[in-house]
Structure formats: C-alpha cells, structure tokens
Amino acid sequence: MEYLPNIVFAIALILGVGYFVRNVKKLIRNIKLGQDVDVSDNKSQRWKNMINIALGQSKMVRRPISGVLHVIVYLGFIIINIEVLEIIIDGLLGTHRVFSGMGSFYGFLIGSFEILAVLVFISVIVFWIRRNVIKLKRFLSAEMTGWPKNDGNFILYFEMVLMTLFLVMNATDAPFQAMDNGNIISQYIAPWFSGLSEGTLHLIERGAWWMHILGILVFLNYLYFSKHLHILLAFPNTYYGSLTPKGKVNNLESVTNEVKLMMDPNADPFAAPTEGAEDETPAKFGASDVQDLNWVQLLNAYTCTECGRCTSSCPANLTGKKLSPRKIMMDTRDRLEEVGKNIDANGGEFKDDGKQLLGDYITHEELWACTTCNACVEECPVSINPLSIILDMRRYLVMEQSAAPMELNNMMTNIENNGAPWPYNQMDRLNWKDE
Structure with a gap:
C-alpha cells in the first residue's frame, strides 16, 4: 500500500502521455496526406522567423492589448509548468518537493511562478470578458458558433483552474516547507485555511497536487481537439512559412513546361512521349480536396488559432462578402479530420465519401470574393497563408472545370484572341488616338 500512490501516478502518466503520442502520430499522418513541397531553402532565415514570430511573439504584439496579454499567458503558463x-x-519516486534542497533559489523560483500564475489568471479573465461580455466583433462571425466558441472558453476555464490549484497547493503546503519567502502570493491565500488541522491541510494539498497534474495531462490531450494545438505547431509552422515576397504567385510546373515547349522553335510537338509517360496520370491542376493541397498548407490548417485577425483585416469580409480567411482554414482542418477518420475506419485506406473541400465546405462565392491582397497573410501571428489555399482552389475551378466568373472568362478569352484583356482586335488598339 505504501507504493500505491506512485503506481497510480505512473499509470496515469503512461496513459496520458501514451494517448498524446497516439494523437501526435495521427496528426503527422494527416498532414502527410498533402502533396510534397520543397521547403529546405534558406534555413538560417527560417530559424530567425521561428525565433522572432513563434518564440518572440513579434506579430502578436502588433495589437497591443491582446498581444501583451497573450505573451503573459504564453510565457507564464510555459514557465510555471517547469514545476x-x-x-x-x-510522483514517481514518492518524494515531496524534491528540488527544495536548492534553498533560497527554490524560494525565488516558487515566488516567480506564483506572480506569473496571478498574471496569467488576470489575463485569462480579461480574455473571457473580451469574448463573452464586450463581445468583440471578430469573435462573433458565423464560423465562431457552437464548438469553436465553446472551445475558446473551455481553454480559459482550464487555465484558471490550473493556476488556482497551483496557488492552493503552495498555500496549504507552506506551513510545512521552508521556501525562503517563495510563497509571495500564496501567503495571502493561506489564511483561508487557518484553523484547519495538519491532516486536513495535507489532504487539501494532496488533492490540489493530484488535480493539478491530472489537469495538465487532460489539457495536453485536449490540445489535439482544440484550436490551441497552435501551442505546439506554431514553431514548425513559422519555420516552414513562405519566404517568397507577398504577392508572388508560384507557377504550375506542368503549365510552365508546356509553355516552354510551345516557345521552343526546335521542339517537335509531334514527338513520341518518353517511355512510361503514356501510363502516367495527368497532373491535376489546382486543388479540390485536402489531398491536393501541399503538406505545409495542411500544417497551416492545424495551426490556425482562430483569433480572427485575418478576417477582421480582410477587405472582402469588411465590405460584407461571404469570405472569411479564418473559415477557410477551419474548413480545411475539419475536412482533413474527416478524411483522417475515414482512413481510420477503413483500415488505413481512404474510401471515396462523395465529399470534397470545394463545394461541401468552401463555396465558389467565398473563393471569388478574395482580392488576393495578402492582408490575411500579413496579419496572421503564426505565419498561416489562407491565400495559397484560395488560389489553388481557384486554379482548379478555372483549369479543370472552366468555372470562372463570366467577367474572368471574357478577359481570358480576350487575352487568348487579342493578346490583351480588352475586346479589341490588335489592329484596332490605336484607333482611340484618331477620335
């Protein structure tokens, strides 16, 4: 019986970490469903981006109130969990405050953790008020109802409870520990428990201790189902973020090769295809489902924080159009999860479910409302690129389905026939000067 708590703790730790690892493997599997893309260039710049954006929160603080509060919660929560x-x-060895032998430095650490815990608690309350009392407009979009709205609140409750348990644990344990003024905050909580016996104080402290560690394990596994997965994915996402100038659109390699062939005076258009080429499936232009996107775009979808900065800066959305860059990312993630569950249910193989990202999740109207201004890309605090997904799906509509809006079809017809977007014969272009 003496070692029963240690055994129970070990089992809880193994189950919690094991389930987390299982979900991480599933996450990696889903991301790898995307097309391959080479992001091995300029590693030094990628490391700088990750350090500045993910670790340094450089883009987050562009909006000072939410940015500073987020930095407090981010740093506070990470540092406190060093404990x-x-x-x-x-828990494993049956010791109690094994690091307390560090003396005054241990007291300094505990005191710092307690100050951060209070700052995190206050910041979380402000976040809750902004979401539920002030009701900021960017949290009231159509896509932010149901689970997305509840998820945002659940994580705030999680953090408040964990910080409270941490302080209660210290307050009820302080009378039995020489922490050299480490209980800077918990000393003001300790009077709440005055008059209780030592046995009762130990019971409360042990209860808070168990609830704290179990809460952290639950929180860890909750991440996979939450927008707060960005806590983990912001680092790889900012590392693999695009380094090309905003506004530069990549060319499809298959189209580029075709154009080069047409422009090469020495090329024989009637030449026989290379060996094996006749058996190859023609390349698909653009994307209609998540498997057509590249793996970095799928990583983007899982990293989305649902903060709404992209949508609140989108000129199409601001003028009443249906487009919401945040919804594009949420829809991509939801469809990717659906595809992943399909694979799990069919023994590791995807079976056509009659659905796709285009049409069932994202409408044509949303895609064509985009002005390609890159405001969403510029605003994202973790280097997500909703525009790249929009452009790939537009390519599919134009090149695979000829489903562009009439104005675009007319323009492309004019370019093909007249070499310009206007409906004038090349011989008539200068007639305006005679008028």
Missing part, C-alpha cells in the same frame, strides 16, 4: 518536472519526479 511539472518536480511533480513527475515526486
């Missing part, structure tokens, strides 16, 4: 290492060692 999880001590909890794990104590």
